Amino acid sequence: MRTSGYSGLHRFKIVRFSGYEFSLSSVNLAVPADEEELANCCKSYDQRKRRVYKAAPYSPNFAYTGAQLDGLPGTGIGGIPVPAPGDTAHEYQHPPPGAFRGPCPGLNALANHGFISRDGVTNFDELVAGQQNMYNVGWDLAVVLAVLGIAFDGDIITEKLSIGGDATNRTAFIGGLFGKEGGLNSHNKFEVDASLSRNDYYLADGDNYTFNTTLFAMMTETVGTTSSPQDPRFDLKGLGLYKGLRYQQSLNTNPKFYFGPKQLIFYGAVSFLYELFPSSTQGNTPNLGNVASFFGAVPSSTNPGTFTSQPERAPPEWHNRVKPYSLVDAIVQLNLLYLESPVLFGGNTGVGNFDALGTITSLITGGTYTPPPTPQELLCLVYQLVTDDDPDSLDHLLDLPLDVLNFAINKLDPVFGQLGCSFSRKA
Structure with a gap:
């Protein structure tokens, strides 16, 4: 991403983004001066907002299938109690206020047990690890399902996804600037008619x-x-x-x-x-x-x-x-x-x-x-x-x-x- 501008309140002229060009000459935005500063600012804000609710970190004491938050395969060895005895990080918790839940029961359960972010705004690495650790989904299938969700309903830059409704201000690199990201509730993408347990849109x-x-x-x-x-x-x-x-x-x-x-x-x-x-x-x-x-x-x-x-x-x-x-x-x-x-x-x-x-x-x-x-x-x-x-x-x-x-x-x-x-x- 390249911008013409400077630190503080200023006028964007052109934003170029992966081959697409948008004119923003009439928009005043207060943003950091360069990409690194912008990324650090947004990352810091996002971490403050989500510190309580993000997926429980990997623990060797409760390794489950061994998948860590890196998008890579775990051991594939299952037959494990979920949650494991003594693993308070993955105990069931009621969804926190403002949390996103949607049409997929399996993902909702992942969030309620902290295998993905409990607020329902998750990312590629959480999805791949969470599916493996809780359900012993194979790494290849976990990757395909994560890609389907993010590509159709999430953000390919941040690799974030709402498992429920629109959370563009949380999932997008620059919230809402390049359009809405509707989450898994978006019609005829990940969610479809004739569902097992949800109404047609x-x-x-x-x-x-x-x-x-x-x-x-x-x-x-x-x-x-x-x-x-x-x-x-x-x-x-x-x-x-x-x-x-x-x-x-x-x-x-x-x-x-x-x-x-x-x-x-x-x-x-x-x-x-x-x-x-x-x-x-x-x-x-x-x-x-x-x-x-x-x-x-x-x-x-x-x-x-x-x-x-x-x-x-x-x-x-x-x-x-x-x-x-x-x-x-x-x-x-x-x-x-x-x-x-x-x-x-x-x-x-x-x-x-x-x-x-x-x-x-x-x-x-x-x-x-x-x-x-x-x-x-x-x-x-x-x-x-x-x-x-x-x-x-x-x-x-x-x-x-x-x-x-x-x-x-x-x-x-x-x-x-x-x-x-x-x-x-x-x-």
């Missing part, structure tokens, strides 16, 4: 992030039909059925319903209910007790089959996965989940007026997804969907700015490159 006046206990009850009832109503299991078969029902529900009620190609990626997140939330000391069974705790659902004692809500947390005496849940593992599961209830990709132009998408890739044509013959081909499809300009509505192409694209590629190449996937942007 259009049907709830923009509230696509509040936990809907009625939807959770519907999910519980649905998975009970494929396992046992008395002991429902949130497994592949039950959740595959429920995803199909939610699709039909949104299709039939939401005039602006949209189910785009990136939705395929988020089938992987559905698998977390039976791959990450079960306790390894309970046979990795995706039972109601464990899943409800991570969603913040509390069964009613007076009205069976209904729920109230509380902040998300790990269940009592819960142990994480023994082996890491890798990117390849998630890719295999997202494919299986989709095939339980195959649906068309596209969206509504009014209820009863569904338009299928055209050709997105050789595997998604006319709104229909054709499963690839090998997991590697599906991995490369996911890489393409993350890094290409794909529609985020029927009439709008999500055009990734070059800087965002470069951020994603630089972070993801160490993961996808070793799997034989190469970047190829559509013309």
Whole structure:
């Protein structure tokens, strides 16, 4: 970043930022004179604001899977109690005043246990370490999920992200100057229609992030039909059925319903209910007790089959996965989940007026997804969907700015490159 100006209150003339030029000739700003002074000033302010709430530092006494706040892999050795006995830094705490929470139960629980910043404004290194340490998510999958969130909803310079709503003044390098950063609540980016437990954006006046206990009850009832109503299991078969029902529900009620190609990626997140939330000391069974705790659902004692809500947390005496849940593992599961209830990709132009998408890739044509013959081909499809300009509505192409694209590629190449996937942007 280059500025023409001097210390104190002065008039900016031109700001050049990674190839983009903005005229700010009419804006008076009191800022330090150079980049280093500006960075130190902002860093100092940010540390003062967040000292109480940032993620608990790494401790060799409570190493979990050994991932530190450096973006690198941990040991991948799990089966660990979370929080570990005596580890007060990772005990559940109620979200502090003004904290951000959003549509992802797993991230909300990470914040409530201090594996990422308890105020919900986190960063790349926290996300990568936190997922590994709490859930034993594989490093490769943790990187992909962190990149998805930051690239679409956060700030690629500071590598910060709100796990809930707009926190631009906290996430951006110069808060708000280059536009809003909406956090994970932003519609049709990380958050999508036909969610497991959140309302569609259009049907709830923009509230696509509040936990809907009625939807959770519907999910519980649905998975009970494929396992046992008395002991429902949130497994592949039950959740595959429920995803199909939610699709039909949104299709039939939401005039602006949209189910785009990136939705395929988020089938992987559905698998977390039976791959990450079960306790390894309970046979990795995706039972109601464990899943409800991570969603913040509390069964009613007076009205069976209904729920109230509380902040998300790990269940009592819960142990994480023994082996890491890798990117390849998630890719295999997202494919299986989709095939339980195959649906068309596209969206509504009014209820009863569904338009299928055209050709997105050789595997998604006319709104229909054709499963690839090998997991590697599906991995490369996911890489393409993350890094290409794909529609985020029927009439709008999500055009990734070059800087965002470069951020994603630089972070993801160490993961996808070793799997034989190469970047190829559509013309």
